[in-house]
Amino acid sequence: MRKVVIVDYGLGNILSVKNAFSMFEKNTLVSNDYMEIKNASHLIVPGVGSFSEGIKNLKKKQLDLPIKDYFNSEKPILGICLGLQLFFSSSEEFGHHKGLDLIKGEVVRINKYKDSNEKLPIIGWKDLLIEDCKINFEKNIKTTFYFDHSYMVKPNNPEIIKGQYLFDEISVPSFIINENFIGCQFHPEKSGKIGLNLINQFLNL
Amino acid sequence: MGNIKSKNYLRIVARLDIKNENLIKGIHLEGLRKLGDPNEFAKKYYDEGVDEIIYMDSVASLYGRNSLEGILEKTVKNVFVPITAGGGIRSIDDARKMFLNGADKVAINSAALKNPKLISELANTFGSQSIVISIEAKSIGKNKWESYIDNGRERTGKDVIEWLRQSISLGAGEILITSIDRDGTLRGFDLDLIENISKNSTVPTIVSGGMGKISDIEKIIKDDNINAVAIAAFIHYKKMQINEIKNELNQFTDRIRF
Numbered sequence: 001m002r003k004v005v006i007v008d009y010g011l012g013n014i015l016s017v018k019n020a021f022s023m024f025e026k027n028t029l030v031s032n033d034y035m036e037i038k039n040a041s042h043l044i045v046p047g048v049g050s051f052s053e054g055i056k057n058l059k060k061k062q063l064d065l066p067i068k069d070y071f072n073s074e075k076p077i078l079g080i081c082l083g084l085q086l087f088f089s090s091s092e093e094f095g096h097h098k099g100l101d102l103i104k105g106e107v108v109r110i111n112k113y114k115d116s117n118e119k120l121p122i123i124g125w126k127d128l129l130i131e132d133c134k135i136n137f138e139k140n141i142k143t144t145f146y147f148d149h150s151y152m153v154k155p156n157n158p159e160i161i162k163g164q165y166l167f168d169e170i171s172v173p174s175f176i177i178n179e180n181f182i183g184c185q186f187h188p189e190k191s192g193k194i195g196l197n198l199i200n201q202f203l204n205l
Numbered sequence: 206m207g208n209i210k211s212k213n214y215l216r217i218v219a220r221l222d223i224k225n226e227n228l229i230k231g232i233h234l235e236g237l238r239k240l241g242d243p244n245e246f247a248k249k250y251y252d253e254g255v256d257e258i259i260y261m262d263s264v265a266s267l268y269g270r271n272s273l274e275g276i277l278e279k280t281v282k283n284v285f286v287p288i289t290a291g292g293g294i295r296s297i298d299d300a301r302k303m304f305l306n307g308a309d310k311v312a313i314n315s316a317a318l319k320n321p322k323l324i325s326e327l328a329n330t331f332g333s334q335s336i337v338i339s340i341e342a343k344s345i346g347k348n349k350w351e352s353y354i355d356n357g358r359e360r361t362g363k364d365v366i367e368w369l370r371q372s373i374s375l376g377a378g379e380i381l382i383t384s385i386d387r388d389g390t391l392r393g394f395d396l397d398l399i400e401n402i403s404k405n406s407t408v409p410t411i412v413s414g415g416m417g418k419i420s421d422i423e424k425i426i427k428d429d430n431i432n433a434v435a436i437a438a439f440i441h442y443k444k445m446q447i448n449e450i451k452n453e454l455n456q457f458t459d460r461i462r463f
Contacts, residue, residue, distance in 0.1 A: 015307045016281045048309075049332055117213075117429045121334035121378045123409040124432060125256065125462050126211040144214075144462055146287055148309065148334045165211045190287045190309060192254075 265293025391417030
C-alpha cells in the first residue's frame with residue numbers, strides 16, 4: 001500500500017503540495033516524524049524560501065538524518081524547488097552554506113547579461129525538453145512548467161540532468177533524476193494538468 | 206541533451222477583488238458590486254486554462270482586517286496554478302498567514318508605502334520571488350502618475366516611477382501595476398503608463414486595469430518586458446472565457462501557454 005509523506009520543516013507551500021498529491025493518493029500526510037518518514041513509500045521534500053533557512057530548519061528538527069537514510073534506500077523521493085537544492089553539497093545564497101551533500105554539486109545564483117530582456121527573479125512558465133527517462137511524458141513533447149526562483153543547481157555529473165531551459169545563454173538544470181531521487185526546480189503542484197501528470201507518474205514508481 | 210529556448214510566455218492572470226467573502230468588481234476601484242463566490246470563479250478560470258490567480262482584498266487595508274485566508278484554503282484544494290494574495294498585509298506575520306493558507310506570493314501596497322523597509326524584511330524572510338509590490342497609479346498629467354493606497358482611495362504624493370524603482374531596489378520580486386483610471390472601465394489599458402513601467406521595471410511585471418477586448422492585449426503583447434496581464438471585469442462579466450481569450454491571442458503571438 002502506498003503511503004506518501006511530505007516532509008514538514010516549516011518552509012514552503014505545504015498545503016498546495018499536500019492537495020496535489022491527495023488528488024491521486026488519499027493516504028498522503030504531512031510529517032516531521034522519523035518513523036513516518038522511514039515507513040513512507042514515497043517521500044516529498046517541498047520548499048520555498050532561502051537555502052540557509054531550509055538547512056537550518058531541517059537540522060533543528062533533526063530531519064537531515066531520516067532524509068539521508070531514505071535517500072539511500074531504493075524508494076522514490078521527490079525534491080521540489082528549494083527541496084531539490086537542499087540535496088546538493090553547498091549553496092552560495094546569502095553566504096556559503098553546506099547542504100545535505102547527497103548529490104555532488106553546488107547551488108549558484110543565476111546572472112543575466114547586461115542588456116538582457118530576461119527578468120530576475122524568474123517567475124513564470126518555461127518550456128522544458130525532457131529526455132527519455134522513467135517519467136513518461138509523450139516522447140519529446142514540449143512540457144511547460146511554472147518556475148519561481150533566482151538560484152539553480154549545478155550537478156558535478158551532468159548526466160543526471162534530464163530537463164533544462166535557456167536563460168540568456170545559460171542552461172538552467174530543471175529536472176534531475178539520480179537513481180531513486182527526482183528533483184524539480186519548477187513547481188509541479190502549480191503547473192496545472194502537466195504538473196499533476198508528473199505527480200501521478202512519480203506516485204506510480 | 207536537448208536544449209530549447211523557452212517562449213517568453215505572457216501570463217494570463219485572473220484578478221479577483223474580494224470584499225468580505227464575495228467576489229466584487231467596481232469601476233476605478235470603487236462602487237463595488239457583488240458577483241458571487243470567488244472559489245467558484247477561480248475554479249472555472251483554472252479549468253479554462255488560466256496561468257495564475259490574484260486575490261485582492263479591496264477593503265482590508267481600510268478596515269485593518271483580511272478575509273482571504275478561508276478563501277485561499279478552499280481554492281488550493283482544486284486550483285493548481287500560482288495564487289497571489291494581497292490587501293491589508295502589514296507585517297511578516299500577516300504574510301506568513303497567507304502562505305500557510307496556500308498563497309504562493311503576497312502583494313503589498315499601502316503598508317509598503319507607509320513603511321518601505323517592510324519590503325526588505327519580507328524579501329529577506331520569504332525570498333524576493335514571493336513578494337509582489339502592487340502599485341495603484343492615477344494619472345496626474347502627461348506621462349505622470351501618482352501612487353495611491355487603500356484601494357485607490359488615498360493619495361500619497363509619491364511618483365509612480367520613482368516608487369517602482371525604489372521598491373525594486375528594496376527587494377520587490379514582481380510588480381503589479383493597476384491603472385485606477387482604467388480599472389473596471391473595459392476601455393483598454395493605459396498604454397503610456399505601461400510603456401513607462403516597461404522601460405523602468407527590471408523584475409517581472411503584471412499590468413492591470415482596463416482590459417475590454419482582445420485588441421487591448423494585442424497592443425502590449427509585442428513588449429517583451431511585460432510578463433503578465435491581469436483581467437477582471439472582462440472575464441467576471443463573461444464577455445469571454447479564458448480559453449477563448451487564449452485561442453484568439455494565439456492567432457497573432459507565440460506568447461500564449463496551453
